[in-house]
Amino acid sequence: MNISKIRNVMAEEGIVFSFSGMISQSLTSFMVETAKIQLQERGEDGKLIRNMFLIAIEQLQNIMSYSKDKDIGDGTKYTSPGVMVIGIDKEKNKYYVNSSNQIIESDRVKVSQKIHYINSLQRDELRKYLRDKLRSAEDKHERGAGVGFIEMAKRSSEKLEYDFEEVDNKLYFHIKTYI
Amino acid sequence: MENLNIEATKYTPKIDFNVETNILNIIGKSYPENTFEYYKPIVNWIEEYLETIDDAVVLINLDLEYLNSSSLKAYFDLFDLLEIAHDEGKNITINWIYDEENDISEETGEDFIADFENLNITLKIKG
Numbered sequence A: 001m002n003i004s005k006i007r008n009v010m011a012e013e014g015i016v017f018s019f020s021g022m023i024s025q026s027l028t029s030f031m032v033e034t035a036k037i038q039l040q041e042r043g044e045d046g047k048l049i050r051n052m053f054l055i056a057i058e059q060l061q062n063i064m065s066y067s068k069d070k071d072i073g074d075g076t077k078y079t080s081p082g083v084m085v086i087g088i089d090k091e092k093n094k095y096y097v098n099s100s101n102q103i104i105e106s107d108r109v110k111v112s113q114k115i116h117y118i119n120s121l122q123r124d125e126l127r128k129y130l131r132d133k134l135r136s137a138e139d140k141h142e143r144g145a146g147v148g149f150i151e152m153a154k155r156s157s158e159k160l161e162y163d164f165e166e167v168d169n170k171l172y173f174h175i176k177t178y179i
Numbered sequence B: 001m002e003n004l005n006i007e008a009t010k011y012t013p014k015i016d017f018n019v020e021t022n023i024l025n026i027i028g029k030s031y032p033e034n035t036f037e038y039y040k041p042i043v044n045w046i047e048e049y050l051e052t053i054d055d056a057v058v059l060i061n062l063d064l065e066y067l068n069s070s071s072l073k074a075y076f077d078l079f080d081l082l083e084i085a086h087d088e089g090k091n092i093t094i095n096w097i098y099d100e101e102n103d104i105s106e107e108t109g110e111d112f113i114a115d116f117e118n119l120n121i122t123l124k125i126k127g
Helices: A003-012 A025-041 A046-066 A105-119 A123-136 A148-155 B035-052 B069-087 B103-115
Strands: A015-023 A078-089 A094-102 A161-167 A170-178 B004-006 B014-018 B023-030 B057-067 B091-098 B120-125
Touching: A003 A015, A015 A025, A015 A046, A025 A046, A046 A078, A046 A094, A046 A148, A046 A170, A046 B057, A046 B103, A105 A148, A105 A161, A105 A170, A123 A148, A123 B069, A123 B103, A148 A170, A148 B069, B004 B035, B014 B035, B035 B069, B057 B069, B057 B103, B069 B091, B069 B103, B091 B103, B103 B120
Parallel strands: B023 B057, B057 B091, B091 B120
Antiparallel strands: A015 A078, A078 A094, A094 A170, A161 A170, B004 B014, B014 B023
């Protein structure tokens, strides 16, 4: 393995922060706080940084909750393998938060439908939809309110980009959110 | 009833509930992984406290810089509880405190005001 290959890929993709491995709550906190400092040092605007912070939290906590390989420690603490990168898309000149994790087949349709619907909504509709979901609690489960994708979409300047990929009989979910 | 004090962590806020002054402060970030479990004892304390206050004037200061989506739900549920208490005649005032530059927090406060019309919620810029 040639480490400079990784460095080259990161430079090409405009990646300013990346992680691959077991994601836990303390790492989530460490990563978003570190990425925040990095963006501050680049002189980025406070609003952009807050959006990045919240999007990254939602993506990382989704990985912890939904990853197929999640390890449920004592019932309150999960760890799951995943990949997250934060970078700048040079063509769009926008920051993005991009992550990937393995999911179970039965979540594929559920997740697709959810994001498909969220992507059909305009900004003011998203705000209302989130409030309706908070009130009804129909998607609430023990680990969350089931509204993470709505929150990501609210913080994003574009539609949520996502896809599924099968590799060696494993199903991976990728999501990319532009700020 | 005892005061409730919980120190802040990197991802949970400082809780400072005082039964003598009737001021309840929540200050900091909120993005725990097990949000509902985290807030359960805090909400239980508030429920018990509301039973004891009679006509006391209660001030709740919420100064939350970052909320993850499950924390939004936890606060939505807390406001539900406070609205019921308000409708029963309790005297509750809520300050939603935010940094002038933090329009995400300002918008969240506006949404709470719209969703809980009966509650006395004031948006306050951090001084």
